[in-house]
Amino acid sequence: MSATLGRACLLIAFAGCFYGIGASLYGAVVSGPSSRAWIDSGRRAVYAVAATVAVAFLILELAFLRSDFSFNTVAQHSSITTPTFYKITAVWSSQEGSLLLWVLLLSCWSALVLRLTRRSLRLEAPYATAVLLGFGAFFLGLMIFAGANPFYTTTPAPADGAGLDPLLLHPSMMIHPPMLYSGYTLFTIPFAFGIAALITGRLGAEWLRATRRFSLVAWLCLGTGIILGARWSYTELGWGGYWAWDPVENASLMPWLCGTAFLHSAMIQEKRGMLKIWNVSLVLATGTLAILGTFLVRSGILQSIHAFGASTLGAPFLSLIGVMVAGSIGLVLLRRRALRSEHRLDSMFSREAAFLLNNVVLVGLCLVIFWGTFFPLISQALTGTKLAVGPPWFDRFVVPLVLVLVLLSGIGPLIAWRRATPSNIRRNLAPPLAFGALVALVLGVGVDGVAQKPLALALFAVASFVLAAVAQELFRGVRARQAMTREAAPRALVALVRRNRRRYGGYLVHVGVALLFIGIAASSTFQNIHDAQLVPGQSTRVSGYDVRYVRPVVNVALVGPRIAHIDFGAQLSVSKGGHHVANLYTQRSYYPDTSQPLNVAGYFDGEADSKVGLDAGLRRDIWTVIQPIDLSKIQTEVTADDRVLDSRPNLDPAIRYLAVARAIGLIRQQYLRSPPPTEFRVIVSPMVTWIWLGALVVMLGGLTAAWPGGPSARRERAPALAAQLARELGRA
C-alpha cells in the first residue's frame, strides 16, 4: 500500500516539475501583472516537488526500517540482521534509492535558493527554476520510466533480504554518497543561475553573489565526500592505499577541480569585473561534470572497481550531457560580447594574473584526469584498440601541476592587485619564500632519503612556503588591529577573522591544503610495503618495527539469536627497539549466503570482508591486513557436517540452526588450537594522518568562509542593494 503511495508521489512530483517549468517560463516571457503571479507559482511548484519527493523518501526509509521485504530494493539491500544505522543508510546503496536521494537533495536546495532569492534576481529566477526543475524531471523520469523505480514490489515478500554488501558496513561509506550528491546537487544551483544569467544577459556579479554560499557549500560537501571515500579505501579496503585514479574517483574529482577554479575566479569578477567568460564556462563545466560523474558510476562504460554492468540509464544520461554541453557552448557564444572583461590584465605579476594562472592549472589538471579516465574510449575511437593508463601516468602529470597549484595558493593572497612592484614582492613574498627554501635545505640535508626524492622535497618546500605566508598574513593583520584597538593578540585574531570571514576562511583552507599535500607526498613517497607469512610466535621486520603474530582470534558475531558473521583473525604486536608500540587486530569476516538453505558451508560462501589493523600516529601509520586465509583444513570439517545436515532435509529449522551453530563452535575451537600459516601485509607509511587533519582544517576554513553574518556581510549588502535600487528605478 505504501509502495503505491510512493509511486504516486513520484508521478505527482514529475508532473509538478513540468508545471513549474511551464509556469516559470511563461511568467518570464509574458509581460504585465500576471507575469509575477506565474513566476511565483513556478517557484511554489519547486516547494511542492520538494515536499512530495520528501514524502516518497520517507516512505522508502520506513520500508527499510521495518524490513518490509515486499519492496524489491529492501529485499536486495537489507536483511533482518542489518544494524539499524545501516538500514537507514541502505536506502541509497542501490541505483533506485540513490536516484531518489539525488532528487530529494536537488529539490530541497532548489527550494532553499529560490526562497532566499525570491526578492532579488527577479529576472533570472524563472529561468533558473526551469533548469533546476528540468534536472528534477530528468531524474524522476529515470525512476518512473527507465526501470529504476524504488517502489517496485514483489508478492509474496521474501522472508529475509540479501543484506548490505559488508564492504559498505562502514560509517564513512554511508555518509560518502549523501555528501557527494549534496555536492553535485548544490553545484547545479550556480549552474542554473549561470544559464539564467546568460539567457537574460545580466552578466554582472549579481548571480555570482546570490549563489556564492551555495557554491562554497557544494565545494565543501563534494570535497568531504571525496576525502571520506579516500579514508574508507585506506581503512576498510585491503590494499592500504587511499587513491587509485579509478574512473569513479576521478569522476568526482573533476567537478571538484572546476568548482575550485570557479570559486576563486568568481572573486575576480566580483572585485574587478574580469574573467567573466571563465566564470560562466567554469560553472557550466562544473555542473556538466557533476552530471557526468553521476553517470559514470552507473553506466559500465569504463572498467572500474565501482562501475557496474551496463544499465539502461546510459543513453538518457548521455543525451542530457549532450544537451548541457551544446546548450552551454551555444549560450556562451551568444553572449560573448556581454562577457567581455571590464578591465584588462595590467601585469603578469599581479593577483589577477595569479588567479588566471590558478584557473589554467586547475583546468589543466581536470583535462589531464579527463584524458586519462576516458583514454580507453578515446584510444578505441582513434586506433580501434582499447588502451588504459595506470596510476604512474596520472602521477607524472598531476604531481608537477599540484606543485604549481600549491605555490600559487601561497603567492595569490600576498601579491598586489593590478601590478606588483619589486618592493611589494620583496616585502610580502620574500620572507615566506625564504622559509620554504630553508625547510628544503634542512630536510634535504638533515633527513635520510629525502634528497633522493626531489618532487617530494619540492612539495615540502612549497607547502612550508604557504604555511609561512598565511602565518605572516595573520601576524601582520593582528599587529595592525592591535595598533588600532590595543587588544590582546588572541582577541585581535578572533575579531580579525570575524570581520573578514571569507578571507581568513580562505587562508585556513590553504593551510589545510598544504598539510594535506604534505601528508600525501610523505606517505606515498616513503611508504614501505612488506608481505610475510607467519605462524603464532613468529615475527617480521618492517621499517625498524618488529611485528609479531601473537595469537589467532576467532569471533562469532551474533545479532539477536542469529549468527551474522564469523571472523577469523589475528592479534599482532608491534614493537621498536624492545619497546611495545601497539597491538594490531586484523581479521577476515565471513558473511552467510542467505539465498541458500541454512548449512555450515553457507557461512563461507557468501561475502568476505577483511578488517584492517591500524595504528595511526602523527609521524607514521602502521597498517596491516590478513590475506585470504587457507581454510582447506576447515573445509573438510564443513563438508562432513553439511553431509549430515543435507541427509536430513526436513529437520526442524530451530534444530537445524543449533546444529550449524554447534559445528561453527567446533570449527572455532579448532582454528584457535592450530591456525594455519597466515599471510599478512604490513605497510608503514609516514604522515598519513596529516592528510585527514589537513582535510579537517580545509573543512573548518570552508565553514568559516561560508558562515553568514558579520560586518563584512553588511558591508557587502549595502552597495549591492544600492546598485539594484538604482537599476530598478532606472527601469521604472
Added chain:
Amino acid sequence: MDPARKRATRLTAALTAALLLAGALVYTSFSAASTAITPSRLLGSAQPGRSYLVSGTVVNGSISRHGDTTDFSVRDRANSTGPAVPIVYSGSVPDPFEQGREVIVNVEKQGSTFVGERDTLVTKCPSKYTPAKPGQ
C-alpha cells in the same frame, strides 16, 4: 610594448604551452598504456613482454592459493562457456574476490603462462546496481 601586442604575446605563449601539454599527454598515454582486452582475445593475440589489462569473470573452481600466490582463470564476461585464461598472480587480493566475480588485472605473457602484475588485481563491487545478487 603596447597592450595589444602584449596580449598577443601572452596568448601565443599560452597556446604554445597548452599545445605542448596536450602533445605530452597524447604521446605518453599511448606509449605507457596497457591494452585493455578480453580473455578470449588475449589467448589469441597476446605478445610476450607487453602489458595487458584483462577484464573478465573468474571461472568457478579455478581459484587455488599457495602462500603469496593466487592462481585463477578468467573468461569473457559475456560468454560463460568461452575459453578460460589461467593467470598466476601474487600480491594483495581484494575482499570481494570470488569465483563468478568480475575482475580486472594487469598481466604479461611470460613463456606460455600469463603472470599477473603485483597488486594490480581489482574486483568489482558485486551488489550495487545489478538487478540481483550474483549467486554461486
